[in-house]
Amino acid sequence: MPRQTTPGQDLTRGIWRENPVLIQMLGLCPALAVTNTVVNSIAMGLATFFVLLCSSILVSTFRKLIPSEVRISTYILIIATFVTIADMTLEAVVPEVHKALGAFIALIVVNCMILGRQEAFASKNTVPRAIIDAVGTGIGFIIALLMMGSIREILGYGTFLGFPIFGSNYEPWIVFILPPGGFFTIGFILLALNWWERRKLERARAGEPPAGAAVERAA
Amino acid sequence: MGDLAWIFISAMVVNNFTLAYFLGLCPFMGVSGKIYTALRMGAANIFVLTVASVCAWFLDTFVLPYAPFLKLISFILVIASAVQITEMTIKKLSPALFRALGIYLPLITTNCAILFMAWVQANRGYSFLQGLAFAWGAGAGLTLALVLMASIREDLEFVKLPAIARGNAIVFIIAGILSLAFMGFAGLFTS
Numbered sequence: 001m002p003r004q005t006t007p008g009q010d011l012t013r014g015i016w017r018e019n020p021v022l023i024q025m026l027g028l029c030p031a032l033a034v035t036n037t038v039v040n041s042i043a044m045g046l047a048t049f050f051v052l053l054c055s056s057i058l059v060s061t062f063r064k065l066i067p068s069e070v071r072i073s074t075y076i077l078i079i080a081t082f083v084t085i086a087d088m089t090l091e092a093v094v095p096e097v098h099k100a101l102g103a104f105i106a107l108i109v110v111n112c113m114i115l116g117r118q119e120a121f122a123s124k125n126t127v128p129r130a131i132i133d134a135v136g137t138g139i140g141f142i143i144a145l146l147m148m149g150s151i152r153e154i155l156g157y158g159t160f161l162g163f164p165i166f167g168s169n170y171e172p173w174i175v176f177i178l179p180p181g182g183f184f185t186i187g188f189i190l191l192a193l194n195w196w197e198r199r200k201l202e203r204a205r206a207g208e209p210p211a212g213a214a215v216e217r218a219a
Numbered sequence: 220m221g222d223l224a225w226i227f228i229s230a231m232v233v234n235n236f237t238l239a240y241f242l243g244l245c246p247f248m249g250v251s252g253k254i255y256t257a258l259r260m261g262a263a264n265i266f267v268l269t270v271a272s273v274c275a276w277f278l279d280t281f282v283l284p285y286a287p288f289l290k291l292i293s294f295i296l297v298i299a300s301a302v303q304i305t306e307m308t309i310k311k312l313s314p315a316l317f318r319a320l321g322i323y324l325p326l327i328t329t330n331c332a333i334l335f336m337a338w339v340q341a342n343r344g345y346s347f348l349q350g351l352a353f354a355w356g357a358g359a360g361l362t363l364a365l366v367l368m369a370s371i372r373e374d375l376e377f378v379k380l381p382a383i384a385r386g387n388a389i390v391f392i393i394a395g396i397l398s399l400a401f402m403g404f405a406g407l408f409t410s
């Protein structure tokens with residue numbers, strides 16, 4: 001299947017239609033755990049982007065040399081190396097963000113999205129295509145994190161990137177920066193996406209009587 | 220003894236790995252359909268956590284002082300091997316369970332809960348016993364969350380849901396409510 005896609009499709013596929021977090025449900029741990037502010041989301045997104053891009057390049061370069069029996073371990077080792085680099089870089093450059101993200105930087109290693117891209121794409125395609133795919137998926141991941149981060153920071157702190165946007169009368173909705181807020185935010189984003197998809201389907205089917213009511217009442 | 224119990228309870232309910240730290244979400248979404256598989260998945264996780272905790276403690280005490288930059292790489296290798304051993308054991312002892320767990324068994328390798336446990340254990344400088352208490356607490360917490368979710372989802376099958384909420388959306392919202400409930404444990408230890 002990957003052979004029939006054009007480079008443009010490789011790029012855009014990961015950004016929206018097969019968005020790693022919102023559609024494929026990969027890389028959920030960081031997407032929920034560190035998105036309580038926009039700054040943290042951006043830092044996490046960029047770190048993951050860096051690791052994904054570098055590992056894709058390396059895996060794709062050595063795809064003919066890696067024996068298939070030990071490929072997963074090899075990918076994990078490659079990813080772990082780049083995560084170590086990202087971890088040390090963040091600690092040196094932006095220590096306060098590094099502190100806020102905590103162990104979740106190390107956990108980029110076990111982000112199934114990265115391993116998934118190596119196994120599904122980089123190990124089967126040439127370096128330029130692997131780069132394009134990694135960029136697309138990485139941007140999709142950043143977009144998903146930014147969506148989560150913006151919703152949670154705006155509702156939970158009443159600020160965006162630290163600037164207050166509701167004025168002084170706003171009572172922050174604390175639950176959104178606490179763990180339950182992460183679950184609720186992604187739950188509601190998925191609800192909205194489902195609703196959007198169904199509406200598109202209904203429109204495509206316009207003319208036919210709606211097969212099965214679109215919204216059944218909850219018992 | 221007191222601090223061991225504290226570490227255990229804290230990792231199990233107050234800072235529940237799944238509901239407070241969002242760790243192990245893939246199996247949480249994937250194998251929480253039935254209580255039977257959820258329980259066994261939890262047991263497999265506890266086993267891997269135990270092995271990983273022991274190995275991580277040895278690495279951290281005897282090897283890593285000489286090569287701190289190898290921490291992440293050595294931990295992930297240890298975890299991958301521990302998962303491999305678990306997989307072979309389960310396949311040998313219970314082929315039915317092996318099939319039920321499916322892809323989620325090898326995926327324990329990329330279960331962030333295991334790596335997080337090893338990482339935090341090393342960062343907090345836990346002793347051998349404290350590490351074990353932490354690993355078991357974490358495992359008990361994962362199992363608790365999995366089983367709670369599975370029992371809710373078993374009942375959910377008989378409920379008429381709005382079409383847009385079917386699938387993952389409702390599971391996340393339920394997880395949010397569970398997580399809210401678990402926040403009630405915060406402040407259990409005030410000393």
